[in-house]
Amino acid sequence: MRAGMLAGCGALVLAGCASMPDNGGLESVEASQRPDSQVRVFALPPxxxxxxxxxxxxxxxxxxxxxxxxxMARKYLTPNAAKNWEPERQTVVLDEGPSTRPTGRPNSGNDGRSYELTGHQVATVDQQQAYQPRGGSYQGDLHLTQVNTSKGKQWRIDVLPEGVVLGESDFQRIYSSVSKYYYAVDSTSGGEAGQRRMVADPVFVRQWTDPLTETVKELLQGPTRWLNPVVRTAFPTHAGLRKGTDSLAPDDANKLTVPLNEAGSRAGQAKCKEMAAQLLFSLRDLSSSSVNEVELKRSDGRFMCAMTEDGADALAAPRSTGRVPDQYFLDAKGRLVRMPGKSRSDKSPEQVPGPLGEGEQVLRSVAVSRDQERAAGVSNDGRSLYVASLISGASLGDPVARSHAKAEKNGFTTPSWDGNGDLWAADRDPKHRRLLMFGQGQADKVQKVRVEGLGDDATIETVKASADGARIALRVAEKDTTSLWIGRVERRPDANGDTEVSVTELRRAAPQMEEVTAVSWAGDSRLVVVGREPGGLQQMQYVSSDGSTPTGQALPGLTRVSEIAASDNDELPLLAHSDDGIVRLPSGAAWQSVLKDGTAPIYPG
Structure with missing residues (x-):
């Protein structure tokens, strides 16, 4: 049946078939209005x-x-333009297909024609296949001339914009997001301290090429420029597939054999195991992949090493301790309570052991360490930040930090623990705004973190550190907007031999929202965001850490959500604080009430 759909409009292999005048106003090319992402589209020659x-x-x-x-696209170009055109250099994504207009500009002494391409830009995908949200207007120029062919003189394009220009719906149909994995590094210790913690590096590959092979190639080419300063790869420099290897596929036992070139063959056993783990992590979320074992071979065909998924999980730092994370929140008395992560919806929460659960200090927000052994809490007036053990009989002690904010709303944000065991929080005191990091949650290891590119009038309202410790999500209020930014966390030795931590190269996530209300990491390269588009109502959606929006992942609405929490374990439900108190969203179900008078829902992190 599908083959029959591709007939008409000159075999109707392309939707739209819009006519275009040689002069006059703008005409939009309607190729972007194609909802079925599974229909393959084939081009026609001129x-x-x-x-x-x-x-x-x-x-x-x-x-x-x-x-x-x-x-087929090259057939519309002159021979010289077809030879020099590099479509892989960049992809420009517009909200709709590009509009075209004959410009009638003077040309260089021949009977040529000029056209202008315009549209509203959404993003670009660079040569590394990395997505970058972009706003504003797009304008590109095309020039055509007549060339001699066997059929006489024909119009062909001799000047064109760099790369490829697409509408957003076509981009979503053609490309899919995959995450490459690299090892987090700690530059203060020669790159060894964080070597076992994996960091996701999302890129886009074309769905109909060979996603598995393309993902492997992208991994071998190394991390994207944005992530490169805080990760390392186990693959040797110039490592690649053995010459002549055009396609990779797992065998009947789901084992993938990857033959490497001479540069890649130089790795020893320890490095080879790390290389295999990177491959397995990178292929794990690929929908077309069923790989559960990887075998690497040298350029001469000899065996290098092999690794299973279990081996990769054992080699890389686990995303959690192996224990299913509990669900935590504050009860009506400001005490820390919890429920088992996979508990029934009718199960009552219980107080956690230790001073934060016993009500020694009334709290307004809290964060539990990823090993679920400690918690950080902000006092009800927002001016004191505590760290305490989740053990019966433990003492609360003095605050690890104090805010001098006069208004309670300007005290500390909800704290956040990264995968290294470091604690993050922002002080919103208008006279002394600062982002703080407490090494291993200790007061004597606190430092003020420089945030590159943050405006003087900007206030950090939410801090969410990633599990890998290499990235951080910041909800930032500035002027009339509250937006979401992802920053790279760099740790470098200073002149005294201490570690200087900074957040660099902020990039926008959820750029379509002018008012972001709440955010939580929801995996290695995905966040769940609550916010509002200009003139719209509050909505909840997933976004990628690169700023792109995954398709087909809509979330049911909820009334006035002020807080959201997700686990790295995607089998666990979302938690939220709304008009209905604490609620949760199990997979495939509707929102369920948990605690009417509860606040501050969190998972460890």
Missing amino acids: KDNVGPSSIVEGFLEALTSDDPSYT
């Missing part, structure tokens, strides 16, 4: 003896096809 507008239209349509090498 027709003979058609005008320049038809060539422009055909070329833009060919860019939306599933041709991995753009063979």
